[in-house]
Amino acid sequence: MHNSKAVWFRAIIFVILFIMINYALTFIFVPKGNYTRMTMREMYSQKENMDVVFAGASLSQRDTYPYIMDKELGYKTFDYAFSSQMFIGTYYSLKELFDYQKPKLIILTTEQNNFTAKQEKPLVYLSVAPYMKSLFNMAQYYFNSSAQDGLYLDRLFPWRGYDVKSPQEAVKNFDGKLDDSYINYPEPGQVEAFSNNKSGYIGRGAVKTNPNNSKGYIDYDNLKISFENINIKDIQEKNVGYLKKISELCKANDCKLILLTPPLPVFEVQRVKNYFEFNKEIAKIAKDLNIEYYDYNLIKPQLFMLKGDYFSDKEHLNIKGAEAFSKSLTSFLKLREKGDDLNKYFYTPEEYYATINFVSATWFNSLKSGSKLKLTADSCHGTKVVPEYQFVLTDMDTGKKHIIRDYDVNPTFTFDASAYKKYKIRVNARVSGANNDDLTRYHEEEISK
Numbered sequence: 001m002h003n004s005k006a007v008w009f010r011a012i013i014f015v016i017l018f019i020m021i022n023y024a025l026t027f028i029f030v031p032k033g034n035y036t037r038m039t040m041r042e043m044y045s046q047k048e049n050m051d052v053v054f055a056g057a058s059l060s061q062r063d064t065y066p067y068i069m070d071k072e073l074g075y076k077t078f079d080y081a082f083s084s085q086m087f088i089g090t091y092y093s094l095k096e097l098f099d100y101q102k103p104k105l106i107i108l109t110t111e112q113n114n115f116t117a118k119q120e121k122p123l124v125y126l127s128v129a130p131y132m133k134s135l136f137n138m139a140q141y142y143f144n145s146s147a148q149d150g151l152y153l154d155r156l157f158p159w160r161g162y163d164v165k166s167p168q169e170a171v172k173n174f175d176g177k178l179d180d181s182y183i184n185y186p187e188p189g190q191v192e193a194f195s196n197n198k199s200g201y202i203g204r205g206a207v208k209t210n211p212n213n214s215k216g217y218i219d220y221d222n223l224k225i226s227f228e229n230i231n232i233k234d235i236q237e238k239n240v241g242y243l244k245k246i247s248e249l250c251k252a253n254d255c256k257l258i259l260l261t262p263p264l265p266v267f268e269v270q271r272v273k274n275y276f277e278f279n280k281e282i283a284k285i286a287k288d289l290n291i292e293y294y295d296y297n298l299i300k301p302q303l304f305m306l307k308g309d310y311f312s313d314k315e316h317l318n319i320k321g322a323e324a325f326s327k328s329l330t331s332f333l334k335l336r337e338k339g340d341d342l343n344k345y346f347y348t349p350e351e352y353y354a355t356i357n358f359v360s361a362t363w364f365n366s367l368k369s370g371s372k373l374k375l376t377a378d379s380c381h382g383t384k385v386v387p388e389y390q391f392v393l394t395d396m397d398t399g400k401k402h403i404i405r406d407y408d409v410n411p412t413f414t415f416d417a418s419a420y421k422k423y424k425i426r427v428n429a430r431v432s433g434a435n436n437d438d439l440t441r442y443h444e445e446e447i448s449k
Helices: 002-029 035-045 058-063 066-073 087-098 122-131 135-149 152-156 167-177 190-194 237-252 266-271 275-288 319-337 349-355
Strands: 052-056 077-081 105-109 200-203 206-208 256-261 292-295 359-369 372-381 387-395 401-408 412-416 422-431 441-448
Touching: 002 167, 035 077, 035 122, 035 200, 052 058, 052 066, 052 087, 058 077, 058 105, 058 206, 058 319, 066 077, 066 319, 077 087, 087 122, 087 135, 087 237, 105 237, 122 135, 122 152, 135 152, 190 200, 237 256, 237 275, 256 275, 266 359, 266 372, 275 292, 359 387, 359 422, 359 441, 372 387, 372 422, 387 412, 401 412
Parallel strands: 052 077, 052 105, 105 256, 256 292
Antiparallel strands: 200 206, 359 372, 372 412, 387 401, 387 422, 422 441
16 A cells, blocks of 8 residues: 555656656747737737637738728727638637637638648647647647647647757747746737837737848749649548538627638739639538638729739738738728628639739740750730740850840740850740830749750
8 A cells, every 4th residue: 555655656746747847848948939929818918809800820910900900990800810720720719719709700811721731730739729728728629639640749748849959049038938028928018019010020919021022022033833723622521620610619609700811922823723613612611601701812903902012922911912901801891791792892713814914923844855955934824815935045154145035925945055054044924015024024044064
């Protein structure tokens, strides 16, 4: 009996020490600069009830600005979204939200990957779950997300997912977490101070992002595009199941739910050959679940005029684009609230493609045969556009440029490259007959013997 008590005592001590060590390692190695923690703590601290909540992943986090929405709508809005989160994570995050807030409307931003992804990354769980107040929600999220991929340990030990580059970095992270402004976040004035940021986190879950280039928007040149089809059969039943759970959760809390696909760069829509066929299936799933679904890529210019300088990358809007999108959404929501027929504000896919009167991206493939080089250009463009291509060679030894073939609608060109040792080939693409360099796209690659 005495030995049995000793064994139990040692086991309990081991568990306690194990938890303490795991917590210490997490405290030291998991970075403190976490937008998720700030968003969660702001949600808990909200004194006024939220009216409209944007949920999902980074499309909500970066593409919608609550301060603009508040001003235009007269509602209290909030970006309750977490990077790379899938429907499973959104469901448990919203369960937590409804324990503290009673929004009238949830707008869940989505993309095709939300339906085809086989699982949510463990790091997504680790960025959200530790800040949940409800141990029950946290445990459910842990067991159900881990069951999908079997990575129980990756979610149990948060510090395993982070790479701390030096002891100094670990010490700095440790000290930062002992700062009162971190421990007590959000203190009075902290969120208001973020709202004045020109980039990065601006409070209320929102993030302003611009690419690191002089243009301030995505570089449409030198993109290597590959066309693809997304298999509708790859839609995962478990993802649809969690979307259904989200819908039921909203209904149980007397909250409306909208599923929304934010705008993408034109070439991103064009490169997926069955893009709208896939989204038609999303619309069908949403209809079966009694969820409103809208694809903002089809919105007409009277509500949102999409511009090329609105994007920071292949998915997200930059600051200028997010501001325009947020204002457009307020107009859209006002029309919806009035009971207007919203279908009249959307193109059909055929109409959408016909409105694209430019080349959105170009590239080429090359094939060597002895001294001969066969170049084949391709591009993304509207259905009514006839593209033409020009090939330019830059001799890397002399720096001289040579137009080896001027603009022509024939995408293929073969030339003898024996006179050059190291060179670059550039393809310029434009609408046939156009003379405006601003409407020309190019792609350039270095080619050596």
